[in-house]
Amino acid sequence: MASIVEMRDIVKRFEDVTANDHVNFELREGEIHALLGENGAGKTTLMRILYGLYRADSGEIRVAGDLASIHSPKDAIQRGIGMVTQHFALVPPLTVTENVVLGYTDGFVLQRAAMEERVGAAAKKFGMEIDPTAVVRHLSVGEKQRVEILKALYRDAKVLILDEPTAVLIPQEVDALFETLEKLKEGGLSVIFISHKLDEVMTISDRVTVLRDGSNIDTVLTSETTPPQLATMMVGRETFGVTRQKETEKGEAALTIRDLCADDDQGLPALKHVNLTIRCGEILGIAGVGGNGQKELAETLSGIRKPTSGEILVDDEDISGATPAECTRAGVGRIPEDRHAGVVGELTVAENLALEHLHEFIHRSTLDRQAIQENAERLIEAFQIKAKPTDKVRTLSGGNMQKVLLARVLAREPGILLAPQPTRGLDVGATEYVRTQLLKQRERGAGVLLISEDLDEILALSDRIAVIYEGVIVGELAAEEADLERLGLMMSGAVKERV
Amino acid sequence: MAKREAKYIVEKTQTPPVWARTAIPLLALIGTFIITSGLILWSNANPFEAYYYFLFAPFSSRVSTLEVLVKGTPLILCGIAVTFAFSAGYYNIGAEGQLYAGAIAAAWLGVALTGLPTILHLTIMLLGGFLFGVAWALIPALLKVKLAVDEVVTTLLLNSVMLYIVSALLNGPWRDPESGWPQSPEIAPSAMLPKLVPRSRLHFGFILAILFVLLLWFLRSRTGFGLKMRAVGMSKPAARFAGVNIERTVLISALVSGGIAGIAGVVEVAGIQFHLIDALSPGYGYTGIIIATLGGLHPIGVAVAALFFGLIDTGAQTVSRALGVPVYLGEITQATMLLVTLGMLLLQNYRIRRA
Numbered sequence: 001m002a003s004i005v006e007m008r009d010i011v012k013r014f015e016d017v018t019a020n021d022h023v024n025f026e027l028r029e030g031e032i033h034a035l036l037g038e039n040g041a042g043k044t045t046l047m048r049i050l051y052g053l054y055r056a057d058s059g060e061i062r063v064a065g066d067l068a069s070i071h072s073p074k075d076a077i078q079r080g081i082g083m084v085t086q087h088f089a090l091v092p093p094l095t096v097t098e099n100v101v102l103g104y105t106d107g108f109v110l111q112r113a114a115m116e117e118r119v120g121a122a123a124k125k126f127g128m129e130i131d132p133t134a135v136v137r138h139l140s141v142g143e144k145q146r147v148e149i150l151k152a153l154y155r156d157a158k159v160l161i162l163d164e165p166t167a168v169l170i171p172q173e174v175d176a177l178f179e180t181l182e183k184l185k186e187g188g189l190s191v192i193f194i195s196h197k198l199d200e201v202m203t204i205s206d207r208v209t210v211l212r213d214g215s216n217i218d219t220v221l222t223s224e225t226t227p228p229q230l231a232t233m234m235v236g237r238e239t240f241g242v243t244r245q246k247e248t249e250k251g252e253a254a255l256t257i258r259d260l261c262a263d264d265d266q267g268l269p270a271l272k273h274v275n276l277t278i279r280c281g282e283i284l285g286i287a288g289v290g291g292n293g294q295k296e297l298a299e300t301l302s303g304i305r306k307p308t309s310g311e312i313l314v315d316d317e318d319i320s321g322a323t324p325a326e327c328t329r330a331g332v333g334r335i336p337e338d339r340h341a342g343v344v345g346e347l348t349v350a351e352n353l354a355l356e357h358l359h360e361f362i363h364r365s366t367l368d369r370q371a372i373q374e375n376a377e378r379l380i381e382a383f384q385i386k387a388k389p390t391d392k393v394r395t396l397s398g399g400n401m402q403k404v405l406l407a408r409v410l411a412r413e414p415g416i417l418l419a420p421q422p423t424r425g426l427d428v429g430a431t432e433y434v435r436t437q438l439l440k441q442r443e444r445g446a447g448v449l450l451i452s453e454d455l456d457e458i459l460a461l462s463d464r465i466a467v468i469y470e471g472v473i474v475g476e477l478a479a480e481e482a483d484l485e486r487l488g489l490m491m492s493g494a495v496k497e498r499v
Numbered sequence: 500m501a502k503r504e505a506k507y508i509v510e511k512t513q514t515p516p517v518w519a520r521t522a523i524p525l526l527a528l529i530g531t532f533i534i535t536s537g538l539i540l541w542s543n544a545n546p547f548e549a550y551y552y553f554l555f556a557p558f559s560s561r562v563s564t565l566e567v568l569v570k571g572t573p574l575i576l577c578g579i580a581v582t583f584a585f586s587a588g589y590y591n592i593g594a595e596g597q598l599y600a601g602a603i604a605a606a607w608l609g610v611a612l613t614g615l616p617t618i619l620h621l622t623i624m625l626l627g628g629f630l631f632g633v634a635w636a637l638i639p640a641l642l643k644v645k646l647a648v649d650e651v652v653t654t655l656l657l658n659s660v661m662l663y664i665v666s667a668l669l670n671g672p673w674r675d676p677e678s679g680w681p682q683s684p685e686i687a688p689s690a691m692l693p694k695l696v697p698r699s700r701l702h703f704g705f706i707l708a709i710l711f712v713l714l715l716w717f718l719r720s721r722t723g724f725g726l727k728m729r730a731v732g733m734s735k736p737a738a739r740f741a742g743v744n745i746e747r748t749v750l751i752s753a754l755v756s757g758g759i760a761g762i763a764g765v766v767e768v769a770g771i772q773f774h775l776i777d778a779l780s781p782g783y784g785y786t787g788i789i790i791a792t793l794g795g796l797h798p799i800g801v802a803v804a805a806l807f808f809g810l811i812d813t814g815a816q817t818v819s820r821a822l823g824v825p826v827y828l829g830e831i832t833q834a835t836m837l838l839v840t841l842g843m844l845l846l847q848n849y850r851i852r853r854a
Contacts, residue, residue, distance in 0.1 A: 302740065323742065324739060325743075327742075338736075341736035341740070342736075342737050344729075346729075347726075347729065351730075355726070356741040356742055365723075366721045367721055367725075408741075
């Protein structure tokens with residue numbers, strides 16, 4: 001088969017992050033090619049470059065053999081490339097037909113009936129059930145997605161890019177989408193399917209390209225690979241020096257989670273009857289491929305997201321549905337998954353360090369600025385934060401920002417520490433520092449919940465490891481029994497086990 | 500892809516130099532002057548002469564110097580009111596309506612209560628104006644906090660509703676029985692704000708405005724509530740994560756904002772007009788938004804911006820009398836000033852360096 005799209009040596013940097021580091025990608029005619037990788041691996045960036053939403057810093061793109069300079073989606077559409085993003089670009093009050101022909105009409109006067117007929121015919125031709133006269137606002141998410149696909153096909157797309165198309169769908173809609181894609185493939189369409197879900201990739205794709213940390217790891221035939229192999233390719237990273245050394249005394253349960261359920265932002269179930277116990281003096285690692293409910297788990301335990309049912313017990317007290325302030329009071333120390341959303345960048349280091357326990361820094365109803373300053377100086381020293389108390393937090397590096405968040409929480413010696421993705425995006429030095437701090441908390445007798453997509457981190461630090469897959473805890477292992485391959489199998493949903 | 504070597508590169512910087520920040524007001528003034536000169540020339544006047552009248556002529560006499568402060572008084576109060584809400588990330592566009600709500604309270608209490616000592620009468624009126632402003636701000640604030648209804652739309656639309664209420668009052672029950680004009684009866688002498696300087700229009704409201712500037716400065720930088728308010732305004736997720744009650748913080752800020760705008764209404768009725776009229780405010784509530792933005796949501800900055808606008812307002816009348824150009828030039832200058840300053844605030848985050 002001839003290749004229809006070729007991307008060579010694509011490099012794209014954002015400020016100091018390299019999102020694509022000399023990435024090569026090839027799409028053949030009439031194949032469904034999965035682009036697999038964790039969140040932040042650079043999949044979407046690569047495709048946004050192909051669709052003209054970003055411009056590569058260097059590298060070349062060939063479409064059907066010809067060198068193509070794609071500066072805007074218009075250029076991409078002209079070359080037969082269509083893209084359906086996670087956030088639909090539809091105008092809700094308009095009809096399906098109006099949305100499909102928008103920006104693609106000829107003539108000054110719109111021939112409504114003729115347009116509807118043409119759109120209806122196109123839908124039928126591509127085997128999609130859509131009423132061309134329906135108002136988009138009234139459609140389900142799956143139907144809206146079909147309109148997006150039809151929009152691309154109506155513009156004569158030969159290549160269709162789907163960015164995490166199943167993220168917003170319920171299982172039945174996923175099946176319908178896959179049927180549509182199979183039919184389109186038979187009709188000669190080439191599809192790029194961005195995903196981080198292994199089972200979907202195994203089901204729908206012909207070939208898989210795996211990206212990790214902005215580089216492409218490999219391209220393989222789906223029929224010749226297995227989910228564990230793909231999982232290893234996705235998450236394998238260099239190992240760091242910090243590991244669990246001495247055994248600690250495991251105490252009683254610090255935090256017990258019973259039957260916890262929660263929905264994601266789209267209102268679809270993200271956590272399904274999660275049961276977990278974290279004991280004092282241990283690190284419980286939650287392993288899993290990104291996007292399987294980790295974010296929702298961390299947010300629910302932090303009081304940011306309301307659970308739909310279940311219990312979160314701290315000292316026999318149920319804190320499910322409590323506010324973040326109540327969680328803090330119950331002794332749950334929390335660092336946020338997205339550290340930029342955890343600090344107020346425009347405020348100073350000292351102010352951020354005081355924010356969580358502000359009532360302690362108020363003296364006769366005004367802020368005790370000296371106490372805030374002293375608190376900051378003490379924590380900056382104790383946690384080796386490279387900043388002055390008066391620096392604005394936004395000027396800090398990622399590692400120092402994370403230290404501010406850690407300092408704020410750990411200075412309180414919480415009984416429980418929630419650490420979702422605590423080293424994501426940090427350099428080696430900062431990563432080692434954070435890991436050492438987590439181990440210190442464990443030795444102090446705190447129960448630590450470590451949620452990480454980095455398997456090496458999980459293996460190096462955890463006493464026990466639970467694996468999450470599609471919102472379900474599919475297995476729990478003692479650290480001694482776990483290895484990369486076994487975890488990989490569980491993370492792909494292929495094996496379930498319980499200790 | 501073809502490579503083009505650029506000689507200079509424009510790049511974003513997180514740390515603009517200190518001189519850039521301090522030079523902005525001056526550069527903005529120069530930029531505004533250049534842009535508005537064209538319009539002034541078009542009205543057959545000399546731009547330099549016009550700007551002399553805008554910026555310096557008001558200081559040539561005692562009366563017009565004091566007039567700058569008179570004009571600045573409601574502007575300071577509205578600027579502070581808007582700043583209060585904006586600091587918490589609540590975009591209150593309704594200061595204009597809230598000002599009239601306060602003015603209604605003043606016109607009512609100023610007539611209904613008699614025989615009180617001045618200090619007591621005025622205190623009741625100020626309190627009443629504050630509460631009326633709060634009440635008028637309560638509807639959009641609750642809609643925002645409980646139902647996430649966009650406050651920009653609701654506060655803006657309620658301004659028109661308030662203007663109709665005022666109009667209904669003035670053409671109905673409150674129409675002046677003697678003159679028949681659509682204005683409320685004159686308030687009692689004990690309800691009038693005392694003059695600061697005899698034989699001028701400068702009244703005690705100016706002191707009140709300055710007090711509010713200091714109060715806002717104190718609240719913002721010296722209290723726990725102020726820090727929470729700023730944290731909520733700058734990053735809601737981070738504030739929520741740190742355990743700040745976002746809804747409560749936004750609600751309080753929105754209501755206090757409405758209250759302060761209400762005080763502005765009281766001050767205009769009790770210090771200048773002594774009646775409620777439907778032209779009480781030439782858009783002070785809206786200008787307050789510009790002033791709050793120009794002042795960088797900092798109380799001192801807001802006070803300076805408000806007095807500067809008071810200066811241009813005063814100057815615009817002089818310039819129009821002296822050179823025969825439309826009074827609107829003052830408003831155009833203010834608006835240009837805002838756009839130029841905003842542009843400069845944005846540009847200070849970039850620097851040009853040699854490739």
